[in-house]
Amino acid sequence: MKRLFKPGLLIPVVLIIILAIWPLLSGNSASSREAMFTLIMSMALASSLNIILGYTGYVSFGHIVFFGIGGYAGFWAITELGWHILPAALLGGLVAAIIAWLLGLAVLRLRGAYFALATIGILEAMKALVINLDFLGGPVGLEMHFSEYKRYGGPMQSLWMVYWSMVALAILVVLVSYFVKTSKFGLGLMAIREDEDAAEVMGVITPRAKTWAYVLSAVFPGIIGVLFFFKNGNIEPGDAFRLHFSIEWIVMIMLGGAGTVLGPVLGGGLYQWLRKTLLTSPFFKDYQLVVAGVLLLLIVLFVPTGIIGWLRARSHKLRRIFE
């Protein structure tokens, strides 16, 4: 219990909760709910990716593949098998986890840029595969009938249900992220990040630890994919496997601070807030990817440890507050 009341965990959780209830307090609740959904979803996705990227040091570039795979699995269960969204979401997470486990056996042997490139290859291969699978709708994807929402009390209720599920999931991801970071398992992952061979010489069973980190970082994007596409009402390969979303998650992590618990939460929020601001500006509207690229460049050049990493390096006190 004592571990639950550490600032390193409380700060990100409270931050998510405050953002989550914002739509209830603000006048225009539907539009601020949509904005907060995107924000909180980004926080959860970035935090998930951070487990393999930030803690373990493996840059999974095409990580959105798990969001897509999970999304397809769950969406298919809902539309073709008539499943309720909640078991369908769990199915999405399970399928993403299994695929990550299988892929991990092959690609986690690769290091550095080779691993990063392999994950892009996986993403493109998976996209090509799905485009050719008729039961998943091929290139046009799958669509959900509007009447599906009746089951949950109508479209409005469905959207709110998905919203609160997303909030709960984001909090769960932060809990997992925190407990991984402060556990023996997490210490092993960070040892791998710093020097994989040295970690192994010290007894870290690196193949196993990396595989678990990869599976853990894939399961939540898998679940989130189901929520996202259920809310969307349709799923297609282009949306499910879009590389540049993956890259944005990396920008979020780098912005907030890779390898920290709070970093991806803060980075995910800040990035989406910035993006929204830019989108509404007529000048920046067409340049948002350019902005993301420049932002990434600036971070890598000037604050490679991100905001939280930078703060943690300032003093011992800050190290204890920000995990």
Added chain:
Amino acid sequence: MKILELKNVTKRFGGLTAVNDVTFDLEEGEILGLIGPNGAGKTTLFNCINGVYKPTEGKVIFKGQDITGLPTYKSAHIGLSRTHQIVRPLNELTVLENAMVGACYGRENMNLGDARKTAREMLEFVGMAEKAEALAGTLNVAQKKRLEMARALSARPYLLLLDEVLAGLNTAEVTHMLDTIRKIREQGVTIIMIEHIMHAVMSLSDRLIVLNYGSLIAEGTPEEVSQNPEVIEAYLGDPDLAARLLEEEKA
């Protein structure tokens, strides 16, 4: 009792034979000095023992168990720890966390709480306690060498492989490190140490083995080895040097 037996261990890299048909035994509680010129194959021999490399030929027996080519993490689990000649600190982790990795994943597979305690003890032991909260990347070379040592010791090994832990240290630091190694032996840990600083390895070792171009050319007490003509010829090069070293030792 024999803790380690090497039987005809050979390691080739393509055409280069880095370790050539090396055979020796090690008694429990012993300090064995491993000497030889640069490039003689000493580090490669360590790598063959703890599983970084699988020997091209030959066997490595640890406590009666064949461990030839076992992954390094398995060696660590059964009580074989080592330091690296070229230090490998986990830079972005604290000194304490570095040592905790050793404790958590070493022979006793400790939980975080026990690991923290053991790690602190070992940092104290090697004289690094006041640096516990510093990031390992910020240490100087001497401190990084001691950290390597604390990390290896935190695993509570039966056999400790020390690869040039004295290199790059000043006289005071060498003395401190020698003290530390003696204390480790007193705790019953068996040690193989690779060392270039002759007086140090001569004074610490119960026995020496000498590698030259991958082959074991001499074996015996420090006195025997330093009087061995082949060693003088091949390794020390300068025949007077051996005599001088022994003088130094007696002085």
